[in-house]
Amino acid sequence: MRMKEEFSRDRSDEEAEGEETTSQFSVGVLQQQQRKLAVVGYALTSKKTKSFLQPKLEGLARNKGILFVAIDQNRPLSEQGPFDIVLHKLTGKEWRQILEEYRHTHPEVTVLDPPDAIQHLHNRQSMLQCVADMNLSDSYGKVGVPKQLVIKRDASSIPEAVTKAGLSLPIVAKPLVADGSAKSHELSLAYDQYSLRKLEPPLVLQEFVNHGGVLFKVYIVGETIKVVRRFSLPDITKRELSRNAGVFQFPRVSCAAASADDADLDPSVGELPPRPLLERLAKELRRRLGLRLFNLDIIREHGARDHFYVIDINYFPGYGKMPGYEHIFTDFLLSLVQSQYKKRSCQ
Ligand SMILES: Nc1ncnc2c1ncn2[C@@H]1O[C@H](COP(=O)(O)OP(=O)(O)OP(=O)(O)O)[C@@H](O)[C@H]1O
Numbered sequence: 001m002r003m004k005e006e007f008s009r010d011r012s013d014e015e016a017e018g019e020e021t022t023s024q025f026s027v028g029v030l031q032q033q034q035r036k037l038a039v040v041g042y043a044l045t046s047k048k049t050k051s052f053l054q055p056k057l058e059g060l061a062r063n064k065g066i067l068f069v070a071i072d073q074n075r076p077l078s079e080q081g082p083f084d085i086v087l088h089k090l091t092g093k094e095w096r097q098i099l100e101e102y103r104h105t106h107p108e109v110t111v112l113d114p115p116d117a118i119q120h121l122h123n124r125q126s127m128l129q130c131v132a133d134m135n136l137s138d139s140y141g142k143v144g145v146p147k148q149l150v151i152k153r154d155a156s157s158i159p160e161a162v163t164k165a166g167l168s169l170p171i172v173a174k175p176l177v178a179d180g181s182a183k184s185h186e187l188s189l190a191y192d193q194y195s196l197r198k199l200e201p202p203l204v205l206q207e208f209v210n211h212g213g214v215l216f217k218v219y220i221v222g223e224t225i226k227v228v229r230r231f232s233l234p235d236i237t238k239r240e241l242s243r244n245a246g247v248f249q250f251p252r253v254s255c256a257a258a259s260a261d262d263a264d265l266d267p268s269v270g271e272l273p274p275r276p277l278l279e280r281l282a283k284e285l286r287r288r289l290g291l292r293l294f295n296l297d298i299i300r301e302h303g304a305r306d307h308f309y310v311i312d313i314n315y316f317p318g319y320g321k322m323p324g325y326e327h328i329f330t331d332f333l334l335s336l337v338q339s340q341y342k343k344r345s346c347q
Pocket residue numbers: 146172174178184185186187206207208209210211215231232233252253254297311312314
């Protein structure tokens with residue numbers, strides 16, 4: 001563990017005083033001063049810095065010996081730090097190259113997470129491929145992905161492509177690229193086949209699955225899993241489908257403000273997915289995706305107690321809204337530096 005001594009300049013003064021006055025206060029201060037620091041460099045958008053790096057997180061981190069340092073993107077990464085961990089969520093090829101080069105020249109630093117692995121989640125088709133490949137089914141339930149189709153160009157071909165692929169209406173149209181930009185979150189719901197021509201590729205078209213208007217956000221931080229309930233789009237009946245036509249853009253229905261944790265829900269809708277199923281899913285996804293920081297949006301098919309669909313996976317999601325994130329995140333960072341230390345002492 002490459003750590004720094006904290007407050008070393010003041011330490012001798014305090015020790016001299018401490019010989020005579022070993023009050024509880026001075027012992028506490030001494031202990032704190034002798035503590036080492038784990039340095040976490042971060043490269044986040046200002047929006048993400050604000051939502052993630054809240055004073056309560058920084059305060060707890062400092063008490064545990066973790067220091068967050070902003071990475072200056074205008075200076076070479078190797079000249080900054082030294083870091084034990086690099087935490088990042090920025091887009092662009094240039095940044096990915098900088099990080100890849102840094103990982104190569106600084107194998108002792110844990111980069112959360114590898115840029116290539118994150119890139120996999122920036123495309124709504126490859127994002128869900130791991131879940132489909134896994135084909136998870138056990139006594140606790142079944143986890144799949146909704147039937148979906150990629151349309152790269154030519155909106156006029158969509159109605160035919162949808163019929164050919166056997167996709168049923170209604171359909172959720174999602175931008176193919178999911179890079180965290182506002183545009184990548186602009187989704188629409190299509191009620192009839194003809195209107196699908198109005199959509200703007202590149203897109204993923206996904207069957208809408210009725211799920212009782214509630215979804216489960218499964219947050220993953222290393223080995224830890226936290227699940228919350230959020231409101232979602234309501235069910236669409238056959239009758240509604242036959243009476244409506246058109247494509248409708250819909251807003252961010254399941255954002256943090258749409259918490260359903262305190263709502264009085266029908267148990268068949270609100271019951272959390274079985275823990276063992278989520279643990280298996282999370283473990284397998286961590287391995288297959290090669291990521292430690294992500295969340296999944298999971299829905300339960302309405303009326304089917306144990307049939308679940310993953311509809312979205314997000315890298316470095318809004319952890320600031322995850323209950324207890326300060327403790328979970330700081331413990332996770334400490335476990336990483338501890339395993340770095342163990343690795344080094346074995347070499
Ligand atoms: N296949 C589906 N069936 C039913 N509802 C869906 C489906 N796909 C998406 N939704 C609804 O649309 C919302 C947004 O979809 P999705 O999560 O894919 O978008 P996003 O912009 O990536 O969201 P996030 O803010 O979580 O990144 C979901 O929260 C859910 O309410």
